[in-house]
Every structure is written in C-alpha cells, then in structure tokens.
Amino acid sequence: MTRPRIPRQSDIARLAGVSQATVSMVLNDRAAENRIPESTQQRIREAMTELGYAPNIAAQSLRGGRSGLIGVHTFERVFPTAPDDYYREFLNGIEEQAVDSGLDLVLFASTQKPDGTRSIYGSGSNRMRLADGAIILGFEKNDDEIHRLSDEGFPFVFIGRREVEGLDIPFVTADYAAAMEPVVRTLVDAGHRTVTYLAAPLRALAQQERLEGFEAAIAVAEHDVTYRVEVRPEADVTADWVRAMRRSGSTAIVVETFDLARALASALADANLVAPRDLSVISLDDDPRGGGAFSHVRVPRRAMGRRAVELLLSVIEGVDAPTFAAPVHCEPPTGETVGAPAPAALAPSA
C-alpha cells in the first residue's frame, strides 16, 4: 500500500489558491485581524478537510508556537497508572480538564531510566519541550532538574506543595488545614476528649499543614481536648498498638493516610475491635480503591488535577502566575465510624 504523503499547509494553499501564510493565519484564528474574507477562509477550511490536514507539531513548536500538548511527568519510579495508585485520581482530573480545554496529554514515559528512576535530562535532552508545559506529580523531586527546567523557561506546575530552594513554582494544593476543623468538631461533638493523631513519617509539606490545622482546630474547640501525635509506619500499626492506645485513654483516632488507614483496619480486626463501637476513627485521606473503611475527609484529587491544568495554562499564557492557586476545598468527613466514646472500663469485645 503506497502511503499518500502527509499534507502540509502548502498543499492546502495550492488547493485553495492562496499562499501558505494565509493558510497558517486561518488555522490560527488570525483570519479576522488579517481581514481575510469569509469566502477565502471557507475555501481554505474545505481544502483542509479534504486533504485531512493536521499540523506538524514539531514544526509548530520549533517555530515557537503551541503544540496543544500538556505534559505529565513524575520523578516517582513508577508512572502513576496502577489502578489504585495514589496519583491516579489526579491524572483523571488532568484528563478531564484536558478534554474541556481541547488539549492532549503526553505521559512522559520515556523519561524513565533503566533503573526505574526518572530523569528529564537523563537522555541528554529535554523531551518535555515538545509540550507547551508540564504538570509534575509525586513526592519525589530532583532539585537540579527542576532548576534547569526553570532556567530554560519551561512552564510547569506541581500538584502538591513542593519547596524548591530559590524557586517559586506554582502548585496546586488542597486546603488540608481548613479540613481539620470539621474533623475535630465531629469528634468533639460526639463527646471525645482524648484523641490520637496517627501520622505517617514526614514526606510532604502537606502533612505538616494537616497537623498544624489539627492542633489549631483543637485549640479553638468548645471543650478541652487532649491529643497525642503518633508518627509511625504502617508496619507498626498493630493490634497491640491499638490496645495500648486505648488503654492510655484515647477514644478516637485521626489517621492521616489511606495506607495507615488500611493498616489500622487490619489492626482493629486483629484486636477484635469494631468502629465506632470500641473506637471512633476518621481518616484524613480517602482510599483510591474506594470503599473507605472509615469516616473520612475527601481530598479533592480530581479537582486538583483539573485546577493544575488551568494553572499551567495561565503560566503558559504568561499570565503573572500566582505562586499557588487557591487551595481546593476538602469535603468534610462522612461515614459511619464516629460515635460516642466507648466506656473506658469496657474490655475489648470478643
């Protein structure tokens, strides 16, 4: 099968009886300002359809134009595509907004090096420049590469707050701190006065924000509330840990991440404890697998993904980009695992 040559603007121009430059103007919606009559535009558009023209984005971006491509990159080892991946929902939001904005998405898979780590410049060149800009996902970051990207003037934004020294990179975040107030109020209203805050080892600034928001919410609560912060990895969240926590007087637990929440669910089962009968639980995160076992705050990951595209677009437009977009609102906790405090005397049920 002989492959017909891919049409370019000059082919359209010939067919429509105009110059290639005129074709370019019509395609780029600059027809009006160049006073190209409607009839000419019409001819050009027909020729375009007839030939099945599509712009060569390499040429467009070489020239400095837009490619209509938004890149997604992560320094994480694995591209965030696994079904129950933490990042998946961000990507869904990014895609939704890309649809709405008429953009296509490039997943920069090629940046993955053989050892699984990801590097923008690892291959020697910045493939990302094919896109008009990029959204960077994930906890991992590579400050050198971020600096270099920034030096090159390549537009990009983060999802999640990331501090890179000396740089003010726009990012999208959720209003984690504000979400703590309804969490604390829900517990206090249910009668809890001693609460454990179960946190994961610090990886992201958002964790700090959440904890500070929690403490601030406790400070303004209607009753005195004692709290203990426990930072531990999932493996340390065992039945024994839960029992010890209860013995020490906590009647409720606020759990920071869905990983910890999963661990806690197992630990409760192992200890024959049921929420909220024996212990009230609120998770500050929702499980991407869905079916959250606990009452939880909804982190608006999808909305954050959408917002990231909008933010990136404004950076690309050269709008004086805000350092960050207004944080996306988290939904207050919903669920069934908050109840009255279990009587302290009650032994763990069988």
Place this chain on the structure above:
Amino acid sequence: MTRPRIPRQSDIARLAGVSQATVSMVLNDRAAENRIPESTQQRIREAMTELGYAPNIAAQSLRGGRSGLIGVHTFERVFPTAPDDYYREFLNGIEEQAVDSGLDLVLFASTQKPDGTRSIYGSGSNRMRLADGAIILGFEKNDDEIHRLSDEGFPFVFIGRREVEGLDIPFVTADYAAAMEPVVRTLVDAGHRTVTYLAAPLRALAQQERLEGFEAAIAVAEHDVTYRVEVRPEADVTADWVRAMRRSGSTAIVVETFDLARALASALADANLVAPRDLSVISLDDDPRGGGAFSHVRVPRRAMGRRAVELLLSVIEGVDAPTFAAPVHCEPPTGETVGAPAPAALAPSA
C-alpha cells in the same frame, strides 16, 4: 529574572571553534565516519557539558520525521482512566512498553466532543498525526473514521479484534479459544457433567471466540458434558436465577465477564450459596479491581498492551505488518471456587 538562552549547537560550535555541522556529527556518533580527530571531539564534548546543551527535540523530529510519540485513542465515551476500568490494564502495558522503547504516550483527550462521544476528525483535522502512530482501544468504533485513518496511511493498531469492512487492520488479541480447554478440563476433572455458560450480550468478537472455544473443549472432553448457554445482562443475574439454574441440574458455572462475575457473587450471597461448596464457578475474565471472587482465567491485558506497542512499531517501520500479532496466551484458571459437584439433593444451605 532574565532567562538565559537555551544553548544550541551553534553555541557549542563557537565555543569549540568548529562549525555547527561538526557538532551535530559528534553528537550523533558520526564522528568516526567523518574522520573528526579525537582532540576536536574532546573540545566539542567539553563545550557541550559547559553549556549544558540538550538537543531540541522539535527540531530533531522536524528534520527526521519521527516524533517519538505513540498515540492512544478510544471511541468510548470516557477515556479509560478510571481506576477499575476494563481498559486500564491495557494502558499500563502500553506504558511499560513505551518506557522500554523510549517512547512517550499521547492520550488523545482532545478528541472527546462535548456530548462525550469521541471523534478523530471532529475538530476538522487529525490531531493524531502528531504521533508516529496510534493504538485504538475499546469496543466502540467508527468505521468511517477508521477508513479515513487508513486512507491517510496513518499507522494504527487495535487492541482486541475489530472487524472493519474492507480493511485489514493489525490487532492484538488474546488466545481466548485456547484458554477454554483448561477451563473445561478443570471442571470435568472435578466431576462436573452439567455446566452453565453465563454470557454477556454480544458486543465483541472475542465473546464469540470464547464460546466456540468452550464448545470445542466440551466436544473433546473425556466425559460427556451437558451445557447450557445463558446470555443475560448483569441485572438478570439474581438469586432466583441461580436457584433455577441449580434446580435444572447445573453444578458449575462458567461466567464470561467480570461484570457478570460481580453480579453472580451478589446473587450467590443473596441465595446463601457458597462456592465451591454449593456450586463451582470459573470466571473467564479477571476483575481489574483485583481480588477476584472466583477461580478465573487471567486475560493478559498488560501483555497485550505491550504487544500492541511492538506491533504498532513494526507497522510504523513499514515492516509488512501481519494482520494480527500472535495471540497472547491466557493463563489457565487458578483459584478456590472449583470443587466436587454439590449433591443434587442437597438443599441450599442456610
């Protein structure tokens, strides 16, 4: 902040005191065949490092023709990114192979029209051409657009067998028919002689293949096996249906899709039935959410995704592409829900 200009080959050339063309040759490992002395190469490489040179991909692909981008498209209403989406695992495989092949992936989100349907040419031009080729996913298809794509000589492949009249489009499929033999053997060996085949309403050719494979496997089984094919939507798979099926003598059920399997799991629970005690069950599909409730065949979706990229690459290279790649092997059923036939007389357990 003044933005330092991105270095190009001519900057290196000036610094190294050679011409830009010489720089290009050294960078492309064509130094040897052009007899460029080691000392010159050395100077060039030093200058390159000093300036932090990275080639401009747009320029490279403009010159060379390839963009290094592989497109993914679907005519389905929703782009396959939901966590437990049927297509997700294909996409994961595609991404893996893209990583291995040093390609980036373009998700053609912009092809979605306001009404949710997707069209390649809806916007007037074929955006897909910005990629070197594309993989098309999903049951839905638009024959007109497929024909047009083909007419344009745009390289593309399907995942899953799709018949488009008058066209021989390469596709990747799984060997569904062959997978039926171990399924039937597993049941026959466990003692089952009456089996229900629960199928979804016909949407894809693969369904036909599977059923034919099933019938063929029964025909060559070591014992006479009676089977009944039941085609029904999920909503019709109820406790009553299961009871009726058992009353009619079936001791085992082969369920075609994971949607049906989920419905069946609920129906069994409603009927207070437990597999394999009361009924043996094998699913011909695995649930993307994981945690398949039933013994099941593993459809090698990830491998199919990888294969699709390889197939597409061969089409792009202009290799005389086979109409289809060798079907990817399905893993035989594993799981816990096949046992001896329940005694016919046994009443449903409480």
Place this chain on the structure above:
DNA sequence: CTGAAAGCGCTTACAG
C-alpha cells in the same frame, strides 16, 4: 578533516 547550504513545516513580521 571541516564548512556552507539546503530543507524539514511552521509562524510572524513586513512589504506590497
């Protein structure tokens, strides 16, 4: 051994 030049397909001043 090395450089000057063409050309990939576009966009954008600029000149009519």
Place this chain on the structure above:
DNA sequence: CTGAAAGCGCTTACAG
C-alpha cells in the same frame, strides 16, 4: 487583503 521571506534548531548530502 495577500504573498515573499526570514528563521526556529537540527541532519545530511555535498563541496572543498
């Protein structure tokens, strides 16, 4: 209203 031309940064014959 429209076209000729420059130039984006590269690779690759081709000429010295």
